[in-house]
Amino acid sequence: EKHTGGNHRPSTIADAVEAIFGAVFTDGGFEEAQTVIIRLYEPMLSQLTPTTLGKDAKTNLQEVLQRMHFGLPLYDIVEIRGAPHDQEFEVRIDIPDLGISLTGVGKSRRQAEQDAAQKALDSEAIRNLKG
Template sequence: GNRRPSTMSDAVEAIFGAIFIDGGFEQAQTVIIRLYEPMLSQLTAATLGKDAKTMLQEVLQSKHFGLPSYEVVDVKGAAHEQEFVVEAVISKLGVVTTGVGRSRRQAEQEAAQKALTTEAIKNL
């Protein structure tokens, strides 16, 4: 369970809470800004709050293409350590990308992200 995003986020929240209790608001704010500023500075209005599947869908729909299809092509590992392999297919553009993740959703997101970087999508 130590690799689950929810467990990791709970741990980080606890650390920030401990810093707040020990050093006060300003100290917690300083630590949080130092950790997150590099990521926050890279956000753009176009991508703010949007995941790869949403961005891919918006690009395709803006050019009057259908939605990509996502298909689980393989599942590896024991039930508690499964790894999903998903293909994203955009038939009309001849785009097929593969994503791998600890969940189907994570694998779909990776496949969508790879699709966004293909020449076919960039040239729309």
């Protein structure tokens, strides 16, 4: 999997995590499995709000910008590095209305765009908009 990039494929990672939870359940029972799952996911779950539940960074960013009547962000591929089976994408996000220009990186164009959008959401300019 590592040689072909499968170790970064979400379905492969999900299968591995499921197998670990299954092993904990088989070895320690329901309560032990529940403890492990809660310990792993609680930090992520505690940050969910009704406005962000189930939404990715690009969607959240677009909603913030539209709510404030700003134009949509623009995404451009800056560079694609690596062999075809193990590429890394670098994407630039521009939000002209706010003077924001950042880059994101990922194993796919979509992941790089999500990374760039998250960086924009984390930027001081956007944090100030959200109050």
